[in-house]
Amino acid sequence: MEKKKIAIIGAGNMGGAIVNGLLKSGFVAASDIYIADRKQSILDEFKEKGVNTFEQNNEAAKYADLIVLAVKPYHFKSVIHEIKPEINPGKMIISIVTGVTIKQIETEAGINIPVFRAMPNTAIALQESLTCISGNNGSEAHMNYVTELFDHLGKTLIIPEELMAAATVLSSCGIAFALRYIRAAMQGGIEMGFGAEMAQYITAQTVKGATELVLRTGHHPEREIDKVTTPRGVTITGLNEMEHKGFSSSLIRGLMVSYNKIDDKLQ
Numbered sequence: 001m002e003k004k005k006i007a008i009i010g011a012g013n014m015g016g017a018i019v020n021g022l023l024k025s026g027f028v029a030a031s032d033i034y035i036a037d038r039k040q041s042i043l044d045e046f047k048e049k050g051v052n053t054f055e056q057n058n059e060a061a062k063y064a065d066l067i068v069l070a071v072k073p074y075h076f077k078s079v080i081h082e083i084k085p086e087i088n089p090g091k092m093i094i095s096i097v098t099g100v101t102i103k104q105i106e107t108e109a110g111i112n113i114p115v116f117r118a119m120p121n122t123a124i125a126l127q128e129s130l131t132c133i134s135g136n137n138g139s140e141a142h143m144n145y146v147t148e149l150f151d152h153l154g155k156t157l158i159i160p161e162e163l164m165a166a167a168t169v170l171s172s173c174g175i176a177f178a179l180r181y182i183r184a185a186m187q188g189g190i191e192m193g194f195g196a197e198m199a200q201y202i203t204a205q206t207v208k209g210a211t212e213l214v215l216r217t218g219h220h221p222e223r224e225i226d227k228v229t230t231p232r233g234v235t236i237t238g239l240n241e242m243e244h245k246g247f248s249s250s251l252i253r254g255l256m257v258s259y260n261k262i263d264d265k266l267q
């Protein structure tokens, strides 16, 4: 698929990170990016990088072949109505808006064009996102393009849209859940004598190591845990105490409460 001009509607955490990641990866030239936000101050950083910036969402959408919606869910309707006059055949939409379905986007846009949902996480700022993608009305070439775009911002998975709410919890909320583990482990490290900085480094690098063990070997986590848990040993004693206090159970409950909070589950 030929090069596309990309509009990003919303220059917040995610929209901004997408632009920075796309620039860093070289997937698209700054001059082919059109970013809109209602705050000029937030746009200055992008202007300096040669990106086209707009305070009116419809202005950015006008120039683009691909429109990325990166606004809060409660702003979705007003924003899509702002850009509606600029949505025409030949364009495509990617929405990263949590809980807004492809059907809702199609209905509000009022036109039959390729629409994709993508669910990245904040590691997109480091091009380390896990982005789940679902699509409708697009050709294989469209899906390949969307996948390639997010491949430049981390790893991608194509999933049925009915799993988008689950993907949101596991991947997008998952960043916060994993970080809360890191913070809690740090607190323990500090109580045992490490300074905060060292406790943070040890914990974060340890989590990275655990992650790599699973990702690179494909092993079930319990297989790697078995290697660390000597009978009557230190690790199994701590692990079992955590489980007695509901470690796995509270995690799963938290995931499910988050999942049930997402309004637009398709099931």
Ligand SMILES: NC(=O)c1ccc[n+]([C@@H]2O[C@H](COP(=O)([O-])OP(=O)(O)OC[C@H]3O[C@@H](n4cnc5c(N)ncnc54)[C@H](OP(=O)(O)O)[C@@H]3O)[C@@H](O)[C@H]2O)c1
Pocket (backbone or CB within 6 Å): 009, 010, 011, 012, 013, 014, 015, 036, 037, 038, 039, 042, 057, 070, 071, 072, 073, 075, 078, 079, 096, 097, 098, 119, 120, 121, 122, 172, 173
């Ligand atoms: N954060 C995550 O981990 C994550 C992961 C996946 C998906 N998402 C989804 O990504 C979307 C963006 O999240 P975010 O964290 O980047 O939000 P955010 O930081 O609030 O960014 C949204 C930006 O869009 C701007 N915007 C531009 N035109 C607007 C208009 N007409 N009305 C309202 N806002 C307008 C907002 O301006 P104001 O500040 O003035 O409102 C804000 O700067 C959300 O739907 C979120 O659910 C987030």
